[in-house]
Amino acid sequence: MKKVVAAIMVLLFLYSPAAVFAANSFTLHLSGKAAERGGSITLSGTTAGPGDQVVVKIVSPAGTVFYIDVLKAVDGAYAQRLSIPASQLLAPSGSYNVVAGSGGAALTQEFTIQGEDNPGPGTPTAAPTATPSAVPTATPTPTPTPAPDSGTPSNPGTSQPVRTGSPASSAASPIPAGAGEASNARIKPELIKGSYLIGADTLAQAMQQAAGQITIELPATAGEAGVALELPQQSLNLLNAGNTGLVLTDGVRTISFPAGAMKTSDDNQTRLRIVLNASWNKEAQSLVGGSVRSDAAYASTGVLLSLVIQMVNGSNVTEIHQLAQPAEVSLRLTPEQITSMKTELAGIYYVDGNSAEYVPGTLTAGTVAFKATHFSAYALLVYDKNFADMTGHWAEAAVKSLAAKHLVNGVDAAHYEPARGITRAEFAALLMRAVERTGNVPAEVAAAPFADVPSNAYYAKQAAEAAAMDIMNGYDGAFRPSERITREEAAVALVNASRYFKLGAGVQAGKAYTDAREIASWAAASVAEAGASGLMQGDGTAFQPKKQVTRAEVAVMVGRLVQTGSSL
Incomplete structure (x- = not known):
């Protein structure tokens, strides 16, 4: 139920104008009408239910997303302190619009950051549209509920923030916010310097149209070439918060990740990299050959799916092998592939170069489908086992x-x-x-x-x-x-x-x-x-x-x- 509420609220308030109505029991307050760079501002309020969720979005003067979070009320109250970046590039001067939504109600407040946006002598002045969306460092503030026998507020255990926008360091996450093209919850990535990229703004735009999932459409040749796809890690966090799945397809191979399937990070400089490779080259042949060894019952079909999932932060790369929830995978076979194999003896195998692990699946209308709880490489193999006492037998x-x-x-x-x-x-x-x-x-x-x-x-x-x-x-x-x-x-x-x-x-x-x-x-x-x-x-x-x-x-x-x- 919590995920459903979060999904509805994110879709309602993520990038849409705020509704100007609210239930009497839902309130929003700011600690001040003005904030200073390097300082902070606290937002707080009450909710109708003791454990309701509140979606908070702050829009910068440039119209970009400055901050977004899903907060959980404790005993009907919520609070959050936001640290304001010291850099004027990350926190430009002007009016900031705060939108909070809960239970179908929405409230708005404003605060300003004063001062002239003067980068100093010798530094080129960036146009307003080029100002990156800032991602403030959020420090959870305890909900003002007195702890027993204590004069200080208790910590409600608020979940980690969910934020989006351009990363604070372009060197750490070189993905332009507008990379790619979104239309009706479907995204076509943009090929930039050898990688397919999707920006945070593009993914957020697609999420407005999403009905439970977003589909990323790679070109038909991408899977054969093994080209990397990259998107901000914080965008994946936002999808998970909205209970929105992610579908990756190149027209032949499709992988559907349910919300929460992949491990996430709260570091806004981390990006997610996915490399899909289906090329039947010498490396693939060696991988399959080593997996089945000398068992003559196995025969390769030339159908292979390799998927590498990584979290990248600068020079640090962490691979994700195990999924929290299984992904659904489908492979569309060509008529030539179907006629060249004994389909009644074909099966999907997880191959690692040392062994082959059978994975149950289906073959319907020329499409192989199976579920994967972990990733590296999967091969479609034929297993034709001969027993000496079964030759010519009716069974x-x-x-x-x-x-x-x-x-x-x-x-x-x-x-x-x-x-x-x-x-x-x-x-x-x-x-x-x-x-x-x-x-x-x-x-x-x-x-x-x-x-x-x-x-x-x-x-x-x-x-x-x-x-x-x-x-x-x-x-x-x-x-x-x-x-x-x-x-x-x-x-x-x-x-x-x-x-x-x-x-x-x-x-x-x-x-x-x-x-x-x-x-x-x-x-x-x-x-x-x-x-x-x-x-x-x-x-x-x-x-x-x-x-x-x-x-x-x-x-x-x-x-x-x-x-x-x-x-x-």
């Missing part, structure tokens, strides 16, 4: 497909043993790994409620999830993990799990099996639904409910569950 395609999704493995590097039975523990582990890929499994579930499931068992986590999601419930408090699962037991679990997958409509009406009387009453409905949906089929006439499920059969069953035509 070969299903086993290959699940192996490519890293849901099943062989009993050793060369054998799958398709005719071997599968235990309830093995079945639960396989089925729940597939369910986990849907993103529907709760982050935390209670321990497995079965007396015969040790907490350190390899399948304990999946057994607990299966019970919590009502997929596999066991028998009178027992899971029976070492027993071979039967076809009717598998039917119940598959139908229960199917609720978490996007399955199509039933392919046929409920089928009458000749051995229907042998099906347990608790499994009858699930057997009928499994047959109608195509998840399980009998031998044409009988269902054989008590028969053990083999490793080949379970691959086909789970394959039908996950194979919606788009999953990787």
Whole structure:
């Protein structure tokens, strides 16, 4: 709720004229009508709610943003002391307009900075329009609420300020405030000295039109060339405060960062640098080759996405690898790329030169999509695993497909043993790994409620999830993990799990099996639904409910569950 309020207030008051109305309980006061360079001025007031948020914007005489902040009231009061820069370039003389908004109400006040803007002999006089927007140093002032047994105000713990404008040092953040072009929450960066730049004013203009996100449109060649994109770090802070996401696209590759996904800094001299590179060059080939090593099952497709995120302050560069929230990534394939690969065996892998980590995703209408919680390089690879005892087998395609999704493995590097039975523990582990890929499994579930499931068992986590999601419930408090699962037991679990997958409509009406009387009453409905949906089929006439499920059969069953035509 706090983020929603902040977003609304930022959009209302960021760069728009102030509304001249206010609720009686919302007030704004300044400590004086005049301020001196090198001094300070304090703004304070009351709010309707005890913990309301107040968006404060100060506009300089040149019409630029001098200061912006999102303050939180404590016990219905807020206060902030602003240090005024000593430089006349950062704090030009004239009238400063203060706008404060909270709960749909807005108030305005003014103060002046007196004195002549004379830079001194021998220094060129800058035109007013070239005066940079100042970013004052804000020192939080405690809300005037007496602390217990104390005669001094208590500190309300106000969050760090959110400010925007041209950096105080052009050498530290050489991004012109007006760099780039904004239109309807979409920004086209400006190529300056080999980098694509977006200025603070341009991003703020786009934010006025944003409905939850801003899109940065790079040229189609930018991703192939690995050209850097830079924007002020304080602009990212402003997006986060307004709960506004950031989308980066070059028309082929798109990365959507939710608000708060990237680490921020309060240093107004820091800039954010993002380098997108999709070039399939020798370096990329070496990276992928080192990651898969000598495993002949892997084949490259030539599709790679490298993303480097950095915070830059002068000569100090800090890389951001881990994201606070996952980013959504999509890669649009060409028709030639699609026809040249076995798409049913393709998948996204995080590659670091030493190993390849499979990342679940989808392939729909020629576009690969996945979520990334960390960044460096991702490659689209084909994993075509061959087992000596599966060549020509009726379940070969299903086993290959699940192996490519890293849901099943062989009993050793060369054998799958398709005719071997599968235990309830093995079945639960396989089925729940597939369910986990849907993103529907709760982050935390209670321990497995079965007396015969040790907490350190390899399948304990999946057994607990299966019970919590009502997929596999066991028998009178027992899971029976070492027993071979039967076809009717598998039917119940598959139908229960199917609720978490996007399955199509039933392919046929409920089928009458000749051995229907042998099906347990608790499994009858699930057997009928499994047959109608195509998840399980009998031998044409009988269902054989008590028969053990083999490793080949379970691959086909789970394959039908996950194979919606788009999953990787």
